[in-house]
Amino acid sequence: MDYFRAIVKSEEISERVFDLTGIIIHKLPSNYNAYFIRRKCLRQLKLDLNREMEFINEVTIANQKVYQIWEHRRQVIEELNDFKGEIEFLHKIFDEDNKNYHGWSYRVWLCDRFKIYDAELIDVQYYLDEDIGNNSAWNYRYFLLSKMPLDFNAELEYIKNAIRLKQDNEAAWNYLRGWFKMFKFKNDQENPYKTYVQFNLKDFNLLEFLNEVGLTNRFALSLKIQYLLQDGNYKDAIEICENLQNLDLIRIKYWQYMKNQIIGLIQ
Amino acid sequence: MKQLNRTQNEQNLVHSAITQIRKQYQNEQTEEVPKEIMENKYFTEYEQLNELELLTNKHIKYCTKKLLNIGYSIFYLDVGQPWCIYWPLNALSILQDDVSKYENQIIQYLEKCKIGGFTGGPNQFEHLAPTYSSLLSLFILSTPAALGLIDRQALEKFFWSVQDPTEKGSYLMHVNGEADIRAVYIVVIMVVILKLDPKLLDGCAEYIASCQTYEGGIGGVRYSEAHGGYTFCGYAALVCMKKADYIDQEKLMNWLVNRQMENEGGFNGRTNKVVDACYSFWQGAIFKLLIQSGYVDEQLMNVFELKNYIHMCQNASGGIFDKPSKSPDAYHTCYGLSGYSLADSNFQNPIYNIPNKCIEFVQNFFQ
Ligand SMILES: [Zn+2]
Helix, strand or coil: CHHHHHHHHHCCCCHHHHHHHHHHHHHCCCCHHHHHHHHHHHHHCCCCHHHHHHHHHHHHHHCCCCHHHHHHHHHHHHHHCCCCCHHHHHHHHHHHCCCCHHHHHHHHHHHHHHCCHHHHHHHHHHHHHHCCCCHHHHHHHHHHHCCCCCCHHHHHHHHHHHHHHCCCCHHHHHHHHHCEECCCCCCCCCCCCCCCCCEEHHHCCCHHHHHHCCCCCHHHHHHHHHHHHHHCCHHHHHHHHHHHHHHCHHHHHHHHHHHHHHHHHHC | CCCCCCCHHHHHHHHHHHHHHHHHHHHHCCCCCCHHHHHCHHHHHHHHHCCCCCCHHHHHHHHHHHHCCCCHHHHCCCCCHHHHHHHHHHHHHHCCCCCHHHHHHHHHHHHHCECCCEECCCCCCECHHHHHHHHHHHHHHCCHHHHHCCCHHHHHHHHHHCECCCCCCCEECCCCCCECHHHHHHHHHHHHHCCCCHHHHCCHHHHHHCCECCCCCECCCCCCCCCHHHHHHHHHHHHHCCCHHHCCHHHHHHHHHCCECCCCCCEECCCCCCECCCHHHHCHHHHHHHHHCCCCCCCCCCHHHHHHHHHHCECCCCCECCCCCCCCEHHHHHHHHHHHHHHHCCCECCCCCCEHHHHHHHHHHCC
């Protein structure tokens, strides 16, 4: 280890140093110093990047939640300019943990970099079929659809069916809400960097659907409040807040706050 | 002071018993507890859990032991040494232990990690995470000697060197390293308190805003899933720059309140994930930030339930764990106690997660 420190100091670039960084990374995959030197060696000595991918795969399988190895992968794939085998590798990662944050973040980059939105939209279905509550997969679906032309009525049917399958699935409810402009109590500045499409809640008749899934679920009730507010029906919205204060005890103060905000709107 | 001596397996059983018991209450909508549950041995224990309190002295003992370990791994190539100072030191300061006795030892050690930014250990490269934990440790000590270690010019130079070349307002964790919201947070809050070049803040608010997701929380990079840690970092940086309204705060709050788990009382980090004590801080602090930004004027989380959860996550001989069934560590002890303190007192600063009195001292020192 002292030898490695000496190398950090000397800034030596050689195959010998390159091999040493490999040993260090195997030992401590979060050692950012080793990656920095390793990438310098890779570039300056023009080493074989396909062989490097084999090394990365091996380290990643053994350490799936290390920032440094995922960043290293990103930089090597960028340089290779070829994503062959990457989707298959991600399947392996998600077989172990279908919500691996590093894996999904990397996938967003990969998909954007190689413009594979259509194929990915088909592939992400696999994860939603496997676990309809997988919020990472829902988030990825949102990313994909915000990058392509969208038939929102079809998407709405898709969401409704997902909710029918599992009514208290917060991931699906958040996804549904995500597409709509929600009511604003305060004059928040419009986000200048808003990158996703938004629709008007009132343009889609969701009331029927909300009634159908039953109104005991806090997600459905909360969306109904938004609906009523856009309609100017403050009285019924307040009644739902009061209901939720009894149903959803852990958020009792939040529902009281919502109620007060609505009362403020009337005045 | 009650102590629960049980094996991890038992803790697990208690945990699921609590969940089941609470569910049963909800489903049956009745105050009456079913007979078989009354006789369940874990239910009886749960009754006791409600009366649990913070094991302050045990945690002080646990953190002292951790803190005295610094320097131990100098000879090992560990890359996160300053964290091993900040976590127990911050916990001890929250518990009102006198931390001044560690001053010399800490300064001596951090001196070895200093370039301009700080390194993960002696003879390593500068990295934003150890820079953050080193600076916060020096702030907590709040003495001229500790703050004298900070070389603002060299620090500023380091910050310029980790600007993300591909994205305005974004930063890399180290030269040629990964970019994410943690890096922006660290640079922003340090530039503000140390009064460094305000040009370093250019584009940061816009970049953070672009990482708010459709759910309302913030992701590590653009289009990544909303996550408690990154949401804290992003929103704290915005509040620090007085630009909280760059994001949709109503949406943020809606996402945030839903992170508190109805059965456990603690927070999860993302939608449909499991509870974890460290989010008592990452999510819990956002409630305080919403007050600081002026968006709401009261604490909207369920403080009682959160504290109860943290009580359950205490190791009988000190230290806090992620969830019952796990072992305690310095990270969860620091963030469990930080969340505990922030929930209903104003001792800790929600942006920096160090005591407010230290913030004042640092601000005056660097006039
Ligand atoms: Zn945790």
